Each structure stands twice: as C-alpha cells, then as structure tokens.
Amino acid sequence: MRVALMATCLGDLIFPDVPRATVRLLDRLGVQVEFPMGQTCCGQPFVNTGYVDEALPAVRAYADAFSGFDAVVIPSGSCAGSVRHQHSLAARRSGDPALEAAVAAYAPKAYELSEFLVDVLGVTDVGASFPHTVAYHPTCHSLRMLGLGDRPRRLLEAVRGLELVDLPHALECCGFGGTFALKNADTSVAMGLDKARDVVASGAQVLVAGDSSCLMHIGGLLSRQHSTVRVMHLAEVLASGDGAGS
Amino acid sequence: MSARDDILAAVRAAVATAPEPPAVPRAYRGHPSPEGLVDLFLERVADYRATVMRCAPGDLLATVERALGRRRSVIVPRGLPIELPYATTDSGHTATELDRFDAVVTTAAVGIAQTGTLVLDHGPGQGRRALSLVPDRHVCLVRAGQVVSGVPEAIARLDPGRPQTWISGPSATSDIELSRVEGVHGPRTLIVVLVDGA
Amino acid sequence: MSATFLGMPPFPTAARTALANEQLRSNLRHATGTIRAKRAVVVAEVDDWEDLRTAGAAVKDAALRHLDEHLVVLEQALTARGATVHWARDAAEACAVVADVARAHGVDEVVKVKSMATQEIGLNEFLADRGIAAWETDLAELIVQLGGDLPSHILVPAIHRNRAEIRDIFRQRMGAAGRPAPVDLTDDPGDLAGAARLHLREKFLRARVAVSGANFAVADTGTLVVVESEGNGRMCLTLPEVLVTVVGIEKVVPTWSDLDVFFQLLPRSSTGERMNPYTSTWSGVTQGDGPQEVHVVLLDNGRTRALADPVGRQALRCIRCSACLNVCPVYERVGGHAYGSVYPGPIGAILNPLLRGVGSDPQTDSLPYASSLCGACLEVCPVKIDIPSVLVDLRRQVVDAHRRQRVPTPEATVMRAAAWAFGDARRLSLGERLAGLGAPASRWLGPLVPRWSSSRDMPTVPRESFRRWWRRERAEGGRS
Known part of the structure; x- marks a missing residue:
C-alpha cells in the first residue's frame, strides 16, 4: 500500500509540528509514508468563500501530487472533507473530464488521521503516553462532514496516562469557520470566547482537536486571556511518548 | 399575460431541466399497533395537561356530569349520544352568544395514541368548528374503538372533504421565553372522556 | 407603530450591534437552549425519524418538480369547493388582493393568524397605509406589533424579549390598541397569556374579515392547513365571515x-412537542360552518x-419549523434582526438570497x-435541506456576480494571488522565503491582521x- 501524507498548507507553513508528529506516529506504526513535494493546499478557503475558479489550481496540484496513492493521510478533518466532498465541485466547474475522473478516483482515498488509524490500520492503541488532563473538541467538519464519530475519542482513551474530561457544549462550533473568522470577526470571536470559557471550565490542561485551524482560533483566544490551557493537535498527542506501550 | 399564466410559465421554465425525483419512500407507514393503545392514548393526553376520565358506556352520562361539575351553562351540538337536560343545543348562535357558555360537550372522530391527539371532523355530535372553540371548557367524548396508533393511521381514516380540528391538550403557548403555558384563546380546560368497550 | 427591515446594514455590521446587547444574548441563550433540549427529547422517541x-x-421534491401541475389541480379543487383563487406575482399584487377584499366588505380592520408569507409581503404596512388595521393575534406577533418591534424568529418572533420586557410592553401599549392590560399585570407567563386572551377576545368576536397563511396546501383535495398552539388561528379561521389565505406556491403537497x-x-x-x-x-x-366567503x-x-436554482431549490422544501435557528451558533449569538428579514437564521441566510437574487444588494450578498x-x-x-452546501x-454566485467588475475587490485580489501561489508548490516555497520564516504570521496576512x-x-x-x-531529514535520506 502506497501511503502519502498531505501536510495541509497550515501544517506545512505555520504548524509543521503537526505533520512531523504524523510522520513520527506513522513510522512507529510501521507505515512508510511519502510526502509528494508538489502538494500545496486543499483549496477549501477558496471554495468556501465562493472562489471556485480560484480553487482550481490547488485542486489540480492535489490531483498531480496524490493520484496513484492508495491512501492519503490528512491530519485535518476540514481538509479531508474538502478533498472528499468539494473537489468534485471545482472539477465539474472546470469542464475538464480528465480532472473530474481524477477527483472521483482519489476522493475516497483521502483519510483524516483518525479514520486512517482506526479504519485502515485497525488500531486504537497507538502506543502513546501523555500524562495530562485532556478535553477533546470534535470540530464541525470532523463531526458532521466526515462523521468521524468516536474514533478520535477511542484513540485518546487508549493513550497511557491521559485523563479525558468532558468538554461542555462540545458539539458546538468554535466559530473559526475559515474566512468567516475574518469576514464576521465579531461573531467568530463571540463564539470562540464561549468555547474558550467551556475549555477552561472543563478543567483540562490541554485542549486537543484534529484541526489546526480551529486550534489556532481557540488557542489565540486562550493565549490572549493568559490562560494556562495549551492547545495540541491530535497527532501530537498520539505521537507523544516513546511508543513502548504498543 | 395574467399573473396566473406568468407564474405557471415561470414554474415550468424553472423545473424544465430538473431531474425527476425518486419515488417517496413510505417506510414510516404500516408499523404494527403497539399493545395498550388506549392506555398510551390517555397517558399522552394527560401529558399535555388535559384531564382524562374513563368510563363504561353505561356510566357516560354520570361521567360527563362530573366533568362539567356545577356548570349548567352548557352548549351541545346536535347528535350528541347523551342527553343533558340543562344543555342548550346549538342553533347557529353567534360568537358572542357562544362566549357566554361555560362549557361545550362534543364527540370526536379519531383519537391518536402516540401524540395524545383528538381529531374532530365536525360531523354529527361534534358540531361546527366555533362550538368547540369559544366556550372555555371542552368535554370531549372518545370511544375506545376510535383510537388509532399514530398519525398515518389517523390520516388514512379521516375524510379530507370535511373541515377538521386536531386537538392536543388545551390551548397553549411557548411564546414567552419558550416556556409552555397552558391557556390562551382556545378552551383552557380540556377534559377527555374515554368510553371503554364501544 | 410598525418597524421595517428596509435599509438594514450588511450582516457583519448588524451582528456587531446585536453582539453588544447583553440582555439579548442572555434571552437568546436561554430560549434556544430550552427549545433545543425539548426537540431532542421528542425526536429521540420516534424510531423512524430518519425515514x-x-x-x-x-x-417536497416531488411536489416542486411538478409544481405547475399541482397548482392547477389545487386551483380546481379550491374553486370546486367555493373558494376564489387569486394569483400574485409579487408582494404588491398579493397585498392588493387582501386590501380589495377588505374594502369590498367595508371593514377598517382585519384579524390575522401568524403567517410568514404575509410578513414577507409587508401586508400590515400596506393595509395601514389604506386605513385598515391588521391585528396580529399570535401572542409573540402581538408582542412584536405592540412593541413597534421587528420579528427575530420564525416560530417565536419575540424570542429576543424576556418576560419583564413583555409585561412592560403590554402595560404601556395595549390600551392604545384596544382593551388595556390589567393594572396589576405581573411578568408571570401565565398572567401575560391571560392578558392577551382578554385583549384579543373582543377583536375575535367582532372581526368580519380574517387573513391567514397556510402551512400546507393539499393539491388533490384543496385542503389548507394551519398549525398553531394558542387557538388564535382557530378563532380567525372560524369566526369571521370572510377569510383570505395567502399561500406561497411552494407550500403545495400533492395529496392528503x-x-x-x-x-x-x-x-x-418546531416547538419540541409530539403534536402542537x-x-x-x-x-x-x-x-353553516366558518367563513362563507373564502379567498386564496x-x-x-x-x-x-x-x-430555477439547481442547488438552491431544495430551500423551498422548508416547512418553517425553525429548528435550524435554534441550533445555529451564529443565530444564538446575534439573534434574528441582524439578518434583515422576516426569515432569519440559517434558512434565512439561503432563502433571502434565493428569493431576491444576489449581486445587487450588499445586505443580501452578506x-x-x-x-x-x-x-x-x-x-x-426535518426535510434535509443541505443548508451548508x-x-x-450562493457564495459562489455572489463572487461570480462581481467577476466582471472593472476594479476587483481587495478580497478578490488576495484570492487570485493565493490561487496563483497554491497552483504550484515552487511558487509556495518562493513566497515562503520572501515572507520570511520565523516572523509573526501577520507579515503574510497584511491588512486582515486587525480583524x-x-x-x-x-x-x-x-x-x-x-x-x-522533510527535504532535509527524509528526502535526502533517500526515503521518497
């Protein structure tokens, strides 16, 4: 099985620790992962803002970089959702049947990280240890667009030393929403402040989620409030420890 | 072109290339009736703060009298299966006249167990629609055999050619802070008398 | 006394004002939280909810696909049963029908059942301009009307008001519209409902013309349906001599x-009840039963x-339950007024642009x-409208509508530049070097930073x- 990593533009440029942790984790699980250098972005920021034509170069870059792989691991529910459910929109608009066919072929092979671990590799205990109190934020696209269900929770519950606490109103959106965070900044911040309050109320030391974008938003608010709660990507938690437990 | 022609033409143009939708899946129909249909009906009726009374056919008059308490200003439709000596029979009273009555007694066409609903189709014994609306107390008689399981069974049994009033509990509102309050414009007291074995 | 949505600013601006209103935020949080919990309970008890x-x-899809045929059948069924059917292309035509009926009967007032369609067409204002008072009889509509306010929710138009505010409105305004509120009126919801009962009963008993909407219109039987809670609907549909019902053409269902x-x-x-x-x-x-002159x-x-919109037409399935408002995190924080329409919340965010078209009005485009x-x-x-899609x-349509603009918006310029960069990983690497790593991300975001x-x-x-x-650690080490 040829497995590729899509780092996501945010992971590549702003949060490289996340794709690095993903590589470390997959190494530990014996998965040889490749990183096609031609990859850029999933295109979602364009599509979700209405710029479908502008998403096309990113979609083409994805098609060039990832067609032919058996699985593409994406440490982001949002980006995985974009590849699976939105690339077809841009491809159809392009009027290029070859691109449409390529999208139809690669879309089902895009996996969000927890899906890849649980569904493809069939593991929930990845041998991590992380002795901290953790709250998990499910993120909307993971929850509703991909229907990840309890996969991330099962992975976290198997981590040594990790105490998972309930996050009040966990299913509610944090207010990031891509360009929504800028175009409707006031509403976005109002939603985020409520989420940050719930995170603090949960008593967790660390907030974990599968999307760096939501974490950047919630973390930015927590940090402005000088909160001691840290935010971490699911991949970073799952890659922590020496793997001795597995 | 008339507004009618314009609208119909616009509709036709709008759907001309629309795909034909699949047949409507009706998996929700045809569930077997649950056990204890009448008990469920009464439980659900009571859940929405209607008063429930239950009697044998022979005790109907006495039960209705209890439901009315000391009220003697009572109006009834033609065709009611019991005779209340002090009641006035509707003869096309005006709304203002109806407003002077304390109570109304009617029958119903169907009872729905799952939702605790009475349906009146305003046939004999049920009266015209205003009758069961304006007086503040509505005593409604339902025979056990009129109770069906759910909404699909009720719809199948009812005649769309008749006006209908579906009643689930007394008049209520949730308009203030979304808290339910019983008693606005319709009858503030609803008493359902279930007649067994009929 | 009536307010209007005309001239509302675009959503982000209106939202900012609403967010600053702490009372509003707290009223909405309480009300939407209550209704969400109630809905969840009664939905969970239905085994075949997904079916x-x-x-x-x-x-709804089947009805819409052949809407022309169903409308003709509906018209025939209604006419056969003694109703007069009118067709209205727009708000002005619909309002004129109602005004003509009222005028023909020489009345200066009508009683109204809560109806989204009549709000949408601005019927009350139209009638008021012609000397006809339209009395709203739904409790929440009454609160909004007496308060000179705007509706902020489809089901509960006064959701933004708490009980104390409602008591003050009743005390101060009921007298001018008819029977005044009792002087010792408390803010207990039961008392407030009781005051509305007394205030409106005199109007129900004397009204000769009523106006309603309809939740459903059944084509094959000509049946109209009004779903309600308080009994004000029954009063209006039953007591007056004349009834005019304004029905959006998408309300048609084929069969009983x-x-x-x-x-x-x-x-x-909608209300989180097993049945209303x-x-x-x-x-x-x-x-011999109810209005003897009926107009539709x-x-x-x-x-x-x-x-005609292939993606958007599913919005016409909407049965106006407002479940989407009650779960929407945006609606919960800003309320309904910010949407600038009688249709607020997620459904309003799609329905208004679909009904009006995009590309000309910044408020609609927002x-x-x-x-x-x-x-x-x-x-x-409940009818699976894929609102996010x-x-x-619609965002695509908004962007496309402005594509031919001579001077592109700053946003479009940023998007085009980003599209160019993301089209090729080498450009991305170049951009990376130019922007400078190790700097705050603000270096890249430029003018968007303050937001x-x-x-x-x-x-x-x-x-x-x-x-x-990767290149340093992995690629040169020979792995990929």
Whole structure:
C-alpha cells in the first residue's frame, strides 16, 4: 500500500509540528509514508468563500501530487472533507473530464488521521503516553462532514496516562469557520470566547482537536486571556511518548 | 399575460431541466399497533395537561356530569349520544352568544395514541368548528374503538372533504421565553372522556 | 407603530450591534437552549425519524418538480369547493388582493393568524397605509406589533424579549390598541397569556374579515392547513365571515395522505412537542360552518426564481419549523434582526438570497457568509435541506456576480494571488522565503491582521516549514 501524507498548507507553513508528529506516529506504526513535494493546499478557503475558479489550481496540484496513492493521510478533518466532498465541485466547474475522473478516483482515498488509524490500520492503541488532563473538541467538519464519530475519542482513551474530561457544549462550533473568522470577526470571536470559557471550565490542561485551524482560533483566544490551557493537535498527542506501550 | 399564466410559465421554465425525483419512500407507514393503545392514548393526553376520565358506556352520562361539575351553562351540538337536560343545543348562535357558555360537550372522530391527539371532523355530535372553540371548557367524548396508533393511521381514516380540528391538550403557548403555558384563546380546560368497550 | 427591515446594514455590521446587547444574548441563550433540549427529547422517541425526514424531503421534491401541475389541480379543487383563487406575482399584487377584499366588505380592520408569507409581503404596512388595521393575534406577533418591534424568529418572533420586557410592553401599549392590560399585570407567563386572551377576545368576536397563511396546501383535495398552539388561528379561521389565505406556491403537497409525514415532522422539530395543540384543515367553504366567503392568494414573490436554482431549490422544501435557528451558533449569538428579514437564521441566510437574487444588494450578498458552515442546521432539518452546501453555492454566485467588475475587490485580489501561489508548490516555497520564516504570521496576512488579532493572538511562523524539514531529514535520506 502506497501511503502519502498531505501536510495541509497550515501544517506545512505555520504548524509543521503537526505533520512531523504524523510522520513520527506513522513510522512507529510501521507505515512508510511519502510526502509528494508538489502538494500545496486543499483549496477549501477558496471554495468556501465562493472562489471556485480560484480553487482550481490547488485542486489540480492535489490531483498531480496524490493520484496513484492508495491512501492519503490528512491530519485535518476540514481538509479531508474538502478533498472528499468539494473537489468534485471545482472539477465539474472546470469542464475538464480528465480532472473530474481524477477527483472521483482519489476522493475516497483521502483519510483524516483518525479514520486512517482506526479504519485502515485497525488500531486504537497507538502506543502513546501523555500524562495530562485532556478535553477533546470534535470540530464541525470532523463531526458532521466526515462523521468521524468516536474514533478520535477511542484513540485518546487508549493513550497511557491521559485523563479525558468532558468538554461542555462540545458539539458546538468554535466559530473559526475559515474566512468567516475574518469576514464576521465579531461573531467568530463571540463564539470562540464561549468555547474558550467551556475549555477552561472543563478543567483540562490541554485542549486537543484534529484541526489546526480551529486550534489556532481557540488557542489565540486562550493565549490572549493568559490562560494556562495549551492547545495540541491530535497527532501530537498520539505521537507523544516513546511508543513502548504498543 | 395574467399573473396566473406568468407564474405557471415561470414554474415550468424553472423545473424544465430538473431531474425527476425518486419515488417517496413510505417506510414510516404500516408499523404494527403497539399493545395498550388506549392506555398510551390517555397517558399522552394527560401529558399535555388535559384531564382524562374513563368510563363504561353505561356510566357516560354520570361521567360527563362530573366533568362539567356545577356548570349548567352548557352548549351541545346536535347528535350528541347523551342527553343533558340543562344543555342548550346549538342553533347557529353567534360568537358572542357562544362566549357566554361555560362549557361545550362534543364527540370526536379519531383519537391518536402516540401524540395524545383528538381529531374532530365536525360531523354529527361534534358540531361546527366555533362550538368547540369559544366556550372555555371542552368535554370531549372518545370511544375506545376510535383510537388509532399514530398519525398515518389517523390520516388514512379521516375524510379530507370535511373541515377538521386536531386537538392536543388545551390551548397553549411557548411564546414567552419558550416556556409552555397552558391557556390562551382556545378552551383552557380540556377534559377527555374515554368510553371503554364501544 | 410598525418597524421595517428596509435599509438594514450588511450582516457583519448588524451582528456587531446585536453582539453588544447583553440582555439579548442572555434571552437568546436561554430560549434556544430550552427549545433545543425539548426537540431532542421528542425526536429521540420516534424510531423512524430518519425515514420520516427522507420521506419529507422526497414529498417536497416531488411536489416542486411538478409544481405547475399541482397548482392547477389545487386551483380546481379550491374553486370546486367555493373558494376564489387569486394569483400574485409579487408582494404588491398579493397585498392588493387582501386590501380589495377588505374594502369590498367595508371593514377598517382585519384579524390575522401568524403567517410568514404575509410578513414577507409587508401586508400590515400596506393595509395601514389604506386605513385598515391588521391585528396580529399570535401572542409573540402581538408582542412584536405592540412593541413597534421587528420579528427575530420564525416560530417565536419575540424570542429576543424576556418576560419583564413583555409585561412592560403590554402595560404601556395595549390600551392604545384596544382593551388595556390589567393594572396589576405581573411578568408571570401565565398572567401575560391571560392578558392577551382578554385583549384579543373582543377583536375575535367582532372581526368580519380574517387573513391567514397556510402551512400546507393539499393539491388533490384543496385542503389548507394551519398549525398553531394558542387557538388564535382557530378563532380567525372560524369566526369571521370572510377569510383570505395567502399561500406561497411552494407550500403545495400533492395529496392528503402526504400530510402524515409533515404532521409528525413539524411539531417535533418546531416547538419540541409530539403534536402542537391545534391544527385546522379546511377546503373552501363549508356550509353553516366558518367563513362563507373564502379567498386564496397563490404567491410567487421570488419562489420561481429560487425554484430555477439547481442547488438552491431544495430551500423551498422548508416547512418553517425553525429548528435550524435554534441550533445555529451564529443565530444564538446575534439573534434574528441582524439578518434583515422576516426569515432569519440559517434558512434565512439561503432563502433571502434565493428569493431576491444576489449581486445587487450588499445586505443580501452578506447573508450567505453569515455562517461558520458548522452543519448543525442540516443535522436537524426535518426535510434535509443541505443548508451548508446551498450557502457555499450562493457564495459562489455572489463572487461570480462581481467577476466582471472593472476594479476587483481587495478580497478578490488576495484570492487570485493565493490561487496563483497554491497552483504550484515552487511558487509556495518562493513566497515562503520572501515572507520570511520565523516572523509573526501577520507579515503574510497584511491588512486582515486587525480583524484577527483584536481578540486573538497570532501564531508565530516557524523557522522551518514542514517541506524544508522533510527535504532535509527524509528526502535526502533517500526515503521518497
């Protein structure tokens, strides 16, 4: 099985620790992962803002970089959702049947990280240890667009030393929403402040989620409030420890 | 072109290339009736703060009298299966006249167990629609055999050619802070008398 | 006394004002939290809820696909039962029908059942300009009307008001409209409902003309349906001599038996009840029972425009339950007024642009962006309207409508530049070097920075991007 990593533009440029942790984790699980250098972005920021034509170069870059792989691991529910459910929109608009066919072929092979671990590799205990109190934020696209269900929770519950606490109103959106965070900044911040309050109320030391974008938003608010709660990507938690437990 | 022609033409143009939708899946129909249909009906009726009374056919008059308490200003439709000596029979009273009555007694066409609903189709014994609306107390008689399981069974049994009033509990509102309050414009007291074995 | 949505600013501006209102935020949080919990309980007790949703969507899709035929059948059935059918292309035509009927009967007042269609067409204002008072009889509509306020929710137009505010409105304003509120009126919801009962009863008893909408119009039997709670609907539909019902053409369902889906879906989704207290169904005129002169106005007002939109037409399935409002995190924080329409919340964010068209009015164009695309609305919609997908498609339409603009917007310029960069990884690497790693991310975001960083800290761009790390660590080590 040829497995590729899509780092996501945010992971590549702003949060490289996340794709690095993903590589470390997959190494530990014996998965040889490749990183096609031609990859850029999933295109979602364009599509979700209405710029479908502008998403096309990113979609083409994805098609060039990832067609032919058996699985593409994406440490982001949002980006995985974009590849699976939105690339077809841009491809159809392009009027290029070859691109449409390529999208139809690669879309089902895009996996969000927890899906890849649980569904493809069939593991929930990845041998991590992380002795901290953790709250998990499910993120909307993971929850509703991909229907990840309890996969991330099962992975976290198997981590040594990790105490998972309930996050009040966990299913509610944090207010990031891509360009929504800028175009409707006031509403976005109002939603985020409520989420940050719930995170603090949960008593967790660390907030974990599968999307760096939501974490950047919630973390930015927590940090402005000088909160001691840290935010971490699911991949970073799952890659922590020496793997001795597995 | 008339507004009618314009609208119909616009509709036709709008759907001309629309795909034909699949047949409507009706998996929700045809569930077997649950056990204890009448008990469920009464439980659900009571859940929405209607008063429930239950009697044998022979005790109907006495039960209705209890439901009315000391009220003697009572109006009834033609065709009611019991005779209340002090009641006035509707003869096309005006709304203002109806407003002077304390109570109304009617029958119903169907009872729905799952939702605790009475349906009146305003046939004999049920009266015209205003009758069961304006007086503040509505005593409604339902025979056990009129109770069906759910909404699909009720719809199948009812005649769309008749006006209908579906009643689930007394008049209520949730308009203030979304808290339910019983008693606005319709009858503030609803008493359902279930007649067994009929 | 009546307010208007005309001239409302675009959503982000209106939202900012609403967010500053602490009382509003707290009223909304309480009310939406209450209704969400109630809905969840009564939906959970229905085993075949998903089957019902699927059937509800399918019935509406089938009705819309052949709407022309169903409308003609509906018209025939209604006419055969003694109703007069009118067709209205737009708000002005529909309002004129109602005014003409009122004038023909020489009345200076009508009583009204709560109706979204008549709000949409601005009927009350139209009638007021012609000397006809339109009395709203739904409790929440009464609160809004007496308060000179605007509705902020489809089901509960006064959701933004708490009990104390309502008591003050009743005390101060009821007297000018008819029977005054009792002087010792408390803010107990039961007392407030009692005051409304007394105030409105004199209007019900004397009214000669009533105006309603309809939740459903059954084509094959000519049956109209009004779903309600308080009994004000029954009063209006039964007591007056004349009834005018304004029905959006998308309210049509093909057959009587199709109602068995919606009578299950609507109350549970809407008020969180197994069944609403009262549902009235009628067809034309019934001799000796209720209004003996019945008019039905079939209203387009943008619906055929929406119907022509291949992605957006599913919005016409909407049965106005408002479940999407109650679960929407945006609606919960800003309330309904910010949407600038009688249709607020997620459904309003798609329905208004679909009915009006995009590309000309900044307020309308701002609505598809009034969402974080979290998808909670789709999850609860009883007729499975994929609101997030329609929002995304409407955003595309907004952008496309401005593509031929001579001077592109700053946003479009940024997007085009980003599209160029993301088209080729080498350009991305070049951009990376130019922007400078190790700097705050603000270096890249330029003018957008204040919008982010007024309340949120900005991450620092790392010294080394992932792809550089990979090249250094992995690629040169011979693995890929």
